[in-house]
Amino acid sequence: MNNIPNRQAICDVLLEEAKTDRDIVVLCSDSRGSASMTPFSVAYPEQFVEVGIAEQSLVSISAGLARCGKKPYCASPACFLSTRSMEQGKVDAAYSNTNVKLIGVSGGISYGALGMTHHSAQDIATMSSIPNMRVYLPSDRHQTRKLIQALLKDEKPAYIRVGRNPVEDVYEEENTPFEMDKAxxxxxxxxxxxxxxxxxxxxxxxxxxxxxxxxxxxxxxxxxxxxxxxxxxxxxxxxxxxxxxxxxxxxxxxxxxxxxxxxxxxxxxxxxxxxxxxxxxxxxxxxxxxxxxxxxxxxxxxxxxxxxx
Amino acid sequence: MDNLTAKSFALRQDVLNMIYRAKTGHIGGDFSVLNIILTLYEKQMNTRPDNVSSPDRDRFILSKGHSVEALYAVLADQGFFPKSALETYSQFGSNYIGHPYNKINGIEMNSGSLGHGLSVGVGMALAGRMDKKDYRTYVVMGDGELAEGSVWEGAMAGGHYKLDNLCAVVDRNRLQISGCTEDVMSHENLAKRWESFGWNVIDVEKGWDIPSLNAAFEEAKQCKGKPSVIIAHTIKGYGVSFMENQAVWHHKVPTDEEYQLAMEELKAKEAAANE
CATH class of the missing domain: 3.40.50.920 (Rossmann fold)
Structure with a gap:
């Protein structure tokens, strides 16, 4: 059984790429642990921005960074990122067309018994309804890696939702078919x-x-x-x-x-x-x-x- | 009087024409904020039509996006686009809509929903620090806008990161669409509020006076280790006596007679400033 959650796969890719790309910036809203981004914050403190429990400014600050050439990945629980800061996603990321990658972690009902405040069973609906916002839900860690590697190559906004827990592999590590925006x-x-x-x-x-x-x-x-x-x-x-x-x-x-x-x-x-x-x-x-x-x-x-x- | 004061009354005529022609717009806030924007583009920022993509350009965000007509008038005057573009304001298919739209040359970010600009500015200032750039970031907000909680998220972050390359401006005209700001949602001890968030506060008593505004921006530049906010005490509708300090002129469209009266007054003030 795989024990690497998709969120950790995201951090692993960003850690690898940040070695050569100083423009990658990770932002968290007191969520570095839940987003598996602690290793990034330790390895690249100058490319990590903590905003505190403030999802609205998380997204707006990311948009400002992106407008100045940075590649922000802002990682926060999907429940908050997709509704509390939906407007910042709509206006500052999508409408202004900034290169902001919104990483919604612990998506869906990952938080289980914590209740509806912590569930994001509406995030596809909210984020998909925004013009110029792309929405991705990768299935396993291997596909997540390929997706993040592909997203690092473009300059458009996107929302990526991953769960909290490790999920069984769908694909084999050495044989993960992936074509951007093709099922x-x-x-x-x-x-x-x-x-x-x-x-x-x-x-x-x-x-x-x-x-x-x-x-x-x-x-x-x-x-x-x-x-x-x-x-x-x-x-x-x-x-x-x-x-x-x-x-x-x-x-x-x-x-x-x-x-x-x-x-x-x-x-x-x-x-x-x-x-x-x-x-x-x-x-x-x-x-x-x-x-x-x-x-x-x-x-x-x-x-x-x-x-x- | 200096030429910029004359120019500010000339640009108000452009704003008046835009709004009168389109029968829509936010003239009161345009007139209170115009001298702030003009001072920045004329005296402070290095941003020019030939460097809009330069990583070293100063950044400007009009967080109170509904005052876009004032920004259009200044940008056209600065040569970011032909002045004739102003005639398309709010017309079918035009990019010159009622809030800033970054498909227009010289506009950094879309705005219109209040309370976004300060945090966006924090991001720009952080990027400047990361890249060791000298550019400054300016964010202009309305005073009614300060009721948005997200403004204070941005204020917190600006103070926390001690962003001395960030300068906010509050267009403190004390009026919003429903009436006096202090009746709608009060901002008592406004300077202390900003100070408590770690900001250097500069009050400008005559927020329409260009030399005073310029001096405040210079003072902000000298402040190290914290961001600055300029609280510009302005007059809504400034320049047209019957519009001044009247909440109704938040977005009232002048009648034919009002248009004539306003235009005459603005022309007279422009001429007086040129003498």
Whole structure:
């Protein structure tokens, strides 16, 4: 079992790149520990900015740095970054088009029993609705590495959400397919298209294995690029299938599944089932307990597919 | 009187024309802040049309973005874009909209939502320090804007990092859209508030007086180890007697008669300043 959370994978990439790139700056809002950024703050204190518990100025300060040629990565719990400082993300990052990378850590329901204040089951909806804001939910540490390496090469704003806990590898370290803003095809099938992002990709992959044993052929798409969504892959997967199922750690309102449903209904109408969190505070518990409760597991996804095929 | 004072009344005519033509705008705040912006571009900042991308340029952020007409008038006068562009203000498809838009030459950041600029300025000042650059960052805020909590997040960070390359200005005209600032949300002991956040506070009693403003900016430059804030005690609607100190002129559009009266007064003041 992997014990490196995706947030640590981000820090590892930034540590490597900062050796030669003095413009990389990491900013935290008393969140260096929860964001796994302590090693960066120790190794590069002059490229680290602490703003205190102040997410609004976290994002605005990042935008000011970016406007002066810096490459700010501001890392803060996704729950606060995507709502409390949403306006700073909208105005200072997206509208002013500054090279600010917003790293939402401990996303979704990572904080489990801490309650709705600490959950970010709305962040895809809030951040995707902002023009010029890109939204990425990488599935495992290997894909997270590739994503951050790619983002370091561009100069546009983006929101990246990762969870708190280590997640099982979806890919092999030496063989992680990655193309920027293109979904990763994990499996191609003919009966059902399962489209997932973030921590739901592994359960989607597991579901496909379970379904295969029952003679059901599934495509599995890792839609880490929620915005801009890889529409061509959505259409291709849906066209081959009789049913589309999406899985995400987000409310069913305004999430990845909503966008998939829009694309499918416009280009190749199929039944679309969005597996997601409810429009309510989630039941308290550890991530895996909560996921299982809402059917967001390999077994749960496979069951839903069989019920609807 | 000096030429800049004359120019400030000429630029107010440009603002008046913009707003009268478009039938929209924030004329009261434009007139209270205009001399602050003019002093910065004429006397303080090295920012010119030929160095807008230079890493060494001084940075200017109009955090009270609704006073953009004053900024447009100054930028056009400085040659950042042709003065004819002002005629497109608020017209369909124009970039010259009612708040700063950084697709326009010379505008650093988009603003309009109050309370963002100071923290953005903190970021710019931090970048300057990291890169060992000498440029200065100026952020102009309104006094009503100070009710935004995010202003004080920025004030905290500016004080914490002792950013002496950062200078904030409060356009203290004591009026906002609903009336007197002190009735809407008071700013009692304003100087002490800033001091307690670790800022060097400079009061300018005549916040419309260009030599006084310039002296304050010079004083701010000399202050080391902390950021400076200039509290400029201004007059909303300054320059047009019937607009002065009237909250209604926050964003009232002049009638034909008011336009004529205002224009005559501004022309007379420009002429007097030139004598």
């Amino acid at each position: 990763t095809w994990i499996k191609e099938g003919t009966d059902v298209a399962i489209i997932a992002c973030g921590e739901m990709v592994k359960p989607a992959k597991d579901a496909a294995c379970l379904l295969e044993k029952d003679g059901i052929s599934a495509s599995v798409l890792d839609m880490y690029c929620v915005k801009p969504m890889d529409e061509a892959s959505v259409v291709k997967a849906a066209e081959k299938a009789r049913l589309v199922v999406t899985a995400e750690e987000h409310t069913f309102i305004g999430g990845m599944g909503s966008r998939v449903a829009q694309i499918v209904s416009e280009h190749c109408p199929r039944k679309v089932i969005c597996m997601a969190l409810p429009d309510a505070p989630t039941i308290p518990g550890k991530s895996q307990e909560v996921f299982a409760y809402y059917g967001l597991s390999g077994e749960g996804i496979a069951k839903k597919v069989k019920e609807n095929l």
